[in-house]
Amino acid sequence: MEKFALELDLPEGIVNVSFEKKEEPRRVADIVLDLLTFPDIVVDLGITIAKQFNKPITCKMGCGVCCCQMVPLSPAEAVIITEVIEGLPMKRKTAVLNALADADKKLQDAGIKEKIGEVYKMSISKDVVTDINSRYFDLQIPCPFLVQGSCSIYAWRPSRCREYNVLSPAELCANPFVNKIKRLPITLKFCESLSHAWASLTNTQPVIIPLILAMEWVQNNGEARTLAIEGTESFIRTVLNHASKRANEEALERMKDHT
Numbered sequence: 001m002e003k004f005a006l007e008l009d010l011p012e013g014i015v016n017v018s019f020e021k022k023e024e025p026r027r028v029a030d031i032v033l034d035l036l037t038f039p040d041i042v043v044d045l046g047i048t049i050a051k052q053f054n055k056p057i058t059c060k061m062g063c064g065v066c067c068c069q070m071v072p073l074s075p076a077e078a079v080i081i082t083e084v085i086e087g088l089p090m091k092r093k094t095a096v097l098n099a100l101a102d103a104d105k106k107l108q109d110a111g112i113k114e115k116i117g118e119v120y121k122m123s124i125s126k127d128v129v130t131d132i133n134s135r136y137f138d139l140q141i142p143c144p145f146l147v148q149g150s151c152s153i154y155a156w157r158p159s160r161c162r163e164y165n166v167l168s169p170a171e172l173c174a175n176p177f178v179n180k181i182k183r184l185p186i187t188l189k190f191c192e193s194l195s196h197a198w199a200s201l202t203n204t205q206p207v208i209i210p211l212i213l214a215m216e217w218v219q220n221n222g223e224a225r226t227l228a229i230e231g232t233e234s235f236i237r238t239v240l241n242h243a244s245k246r247a248n249e250e251a252l253e254r255m256k257d258h259t
């Protein structure tokens with residue numbers, strides 16, 4: 001089996017990854033599912049560095065408070081989440097669909113259903129984004145995959161969930177918009193990179209979709225499920241090089257903010 005390798009210079013250190021070369025057509029959603037281990041690698045590096053500074057992760061099994069925040073997805077992740085729901089056993093699937101319907105009603109009643117679709121647009125100011133995120137959190141809509149405080153789709157969880165780890169006392173997470181939460185400061189925003197790569201393939205503008213609207217987005221963009229490419233190497237290189245570049249830019253921005 002032929003492989004190709006990539007060496008990425010990230011703020012957390014050098015990351016070496018290798019992937020199988022596949023020339024036959026593959027769905028982009030399936031390629032992205034394989035790539036979701038990349039944020040895990042970067043997070044592990046970040047955790048190792050944080051430990052050296054005596055800053056352990058304070059997230060605990062069964063907490064799940066952060067799972068009431070809005071979760072951003074790239075289009076491929078929206079497809080993955082939709083197909084996870086469709087593949088659930090009937091009872092669980094019904095519970096998730098009911099939770100999504102409840103969430104939709106809450107969002108409509110609060111008048112932010114339309115706004116949350118806009119929240120991740122690059123042109124929106126940070127204050128507006130924080131305001132919408134905070135209003136979403138106030139509605140206390142638990143992620144439909146949260147079961148007894150734990151993620152029930154751990155292997156398929158989105159990149160942003162993998163990147164979100166907390167160093168401050170866990171009790172502060174009860175209101176992340178009031179309390180000062182210290183997150184593991186990795187600069188990776190993998191869903192943005194996935195979204196850019198998707199946009200290049202489809203000749204569209206990059207979009208980020210809130211998890212709670214994933215199924216709706218996939219229903220409205222039927223071709224997303226079947227989007228496939230021949231030869232995965234170029235796509236994977238594009239995603240990972242973009243992710244590395246963005247992470248380094250973000251690290252620089254943060255440094256400027258602290259000087």
Ligand code: SF4
Pocket residue numbers: 066067068071143144145146147150151152153154157158161
């Ligand atoms: S997918 Fe899992 S980790 Fe992510 S918000 Fe939902 S329950 Fe939490």
